[in-house]
Amino acid sequence: MTSGPIAVLGAGGFIGNRVVEMLHLDGAPVIPIVRQPSSLVLPGRFDLPARIANAFDENALTEAFAGCDTAVIAIAGDPRTLVGSVTPVYRAADSAGVRRLVHLSTASVHGQAPLAGTDETTPLSDRQQIPYNNAKVRAERQLLRCGESGSVETVLLRPGIVYGPRSNWTGGLADEMLAGAASLVEGGRGICNGIYVDNVVHAIRLALTAPGVDRQAYLIGDAETITWRDLYGPIAAGLGIDLDLLPTTSASAVSRRVPMVDRVRGSAAFRLVPAPVRAGMKAAYRTHRDARQKVPSGSAVPTVTLEKALLHTCAYKLPWSKARQDLGYQPLVSFADGCRRSVAWLDFAGYPVHGGSAA
Amino acid sequence: MNARPAPVHVALVGCGAVAQLYYRPALETLEREGLLRLTAAHDPDPVALDTFGDSFPSARRLTRFPEVLAISPQLVIIASPPRYHPEQTIAALAAGIDVHCEKPLAPNLAEGERMVAAAVEAGRRLSIGMVRRHFAATRAIGRLISNGNLGPLGSIDCFEGTPFTWPVRSVDFLRPVAGAAGVLQDIGTHCLDLLTWWLGSPSAISYEDDAMGGVEANCRIELMFGDVPATVRLSRDWARPNRYVITGRDGWVAWTVNETNHFDYGISGTGYAGDLTLHEASVGVRRPTLGAVAGEFDEAFANQVRVLVDPASDARERVPGADALTTLGLIDRCYASRRQMPMPWMVPAWRAAT
Known part of the structure; x- marks a missing residue:
């Protein structure tokens, strides 16, 4: 482990909280940093010296990083936050004498359905269809630029679909299933580049100390190659939902329909239409969409976004061989065990898990 | 015809989130109805005090708690963090002032019992903010x-x-x-x-x-x-x-x-x-x-205070x-x-x- 305290910026979030939990329970000195006191609900279950700092406030961040040897950057937010926070965070870490930043990026910098052969050497684009991807690409680039003039080492981690306790890919999916809003694209037969949250934290832990990895980016994932249907299956089973009854959508239908809607909404001509007429057009579209999706009365409407369509039709398992070689990364939690832990958390959180305490 | 009673003089202690989000609109409503007048607000944090006080221009802004007692309001609303509730409540009761305390009444039962005993000893009313008891549904x-x-x-x-x-x-x-x-x-x-x-x-x-x-x-x-x-x-x-x-x-x-x-x-x-x-x-x-x-909800919240300051209200709705x-x-x-x-x-x- 590192020689001094580890700051966790974004400790109130799903991954940041799990970093705090695992490092603290392992005996490491951890300092959770959050934007506001109310974000300390989960880190606050431990008696830790938490600090408050806005990710845009360099002075506050410098104070928050004081005395820390390393820092994990697990900030969530909109594209402006993801990109705009990079420079103040780096400069503050530099001023505070932090030795290394481990920055949580995403495999989505390669797109939701990366081409075969994609790895860390594949050039990134910030002109992708998904704004989140572009923000994460720009954040990575900005961090590397900061590193050119600063003394803080940086390591970039690119996890894929992070599932597990408090993940939207677990709890959010369970919510969708219970609301009748879950669906698969092309039967969910595409590859899910999943990683159980503890495996992410394991990679973070290794990245805090591995030698010779400054300014390197690493894809990380689970050991197994799984499909989206595999990811949905244990959650559906836990909730007593028949996976085969979930609606499934054709990718070609989604890819034609969604961009058209976005194009109309974003067009100058649409903005010139009087507001009441716009509202009418939107209502008419919703009626048309609902009718096409044939959702039973009283259920929420399954939403198939472009992002989801791309994810569910992914045909390539991203490699993590570079992380294995440089960091010594090897997933510790199997997919099956990750799913068991995830369903155990659903039960804890109050979902009606079959055979569970809330059923 | 009976003359309308004079508004009850009220002071609010603690200008944090519950005061700003819930007590402020409730007190504004009851002031407009002529049932009370907020004469003072207290918080050691001048920023919080000013934020709250801006809604009540005639209320004095006090950064020290003893100053609240010195102006002798008829009712003090305690909306400070729970660890201050016992000390502030007991001091106000001892000064002959009725107290409405936001929940939780106290950090533990022993402190709560001290507060209730202080109310009995002083012969003053001590009520507790349990807004859900004022819902029609409950x-x-x-x-x-x-x-x-x-x-x-x-x-x-x-x-x-x-x-x-x-x-x-x-x-x-x-x-x-x-x-x-x-x-x-x-x-x-x-x-x-x-x-x-x-x-x-x-x-x-x-x-x-x-x-x-x-x-x-x-x-x-x-x-x-x-x-x-x-x-x-x-x-x-x-x-x-x-x-x-x-x-x-x-x-x-x-x-x-x-x-x-x-x-x-x-x-x-x-x-x-x-x-x-x-x-x-x-x-x-x-x-x-x-x-x-x-x-x-806002009406239920205001009703907690209304039943303390409106003589026409049903006393059974007060939560002692x-x-x-x-x-x-x-x-x-x-x-x-x-x-x-x-x-x-x-x-x-x-x-x-x-």
């Missing part, structure tokens, strides 16, 4: 239970929780220091107060939470009300439907938390259930009719501070018998792998 549910409309009860299941976004100003609120308020002391106070108000004191109680040296974000309470089991699950962590479901032989009710005028009511043996919206019952007519829809002691005692019992919630995913993977 009153109606309580009456359905006490009238036996649901028949003998079979089970009670309460889930209450959502990610915590309350705009607290200090990390102390969520650190294991004196005055920290975990989810049990926070929303658990409301929940246990409702259950004991409806059903009386439980005969047995067991408790577990997820604190690991700090303050709990999740907890689970099992209670027995006679032979009726009740489960309470509270969370500041993850959103699930906030529902209380009370099932009896002859019917059931399901209430969504903070729905002031609405609940679902099922009638056993009919195969039917309805979503019930409560109205004021019309008076002065030969047949019962529906009046206006019963009040929303002594009523909080049952809940404080239960919370003490919960913490004293605390067990760790099972969290089988919690062990770090590298430990589980070795």
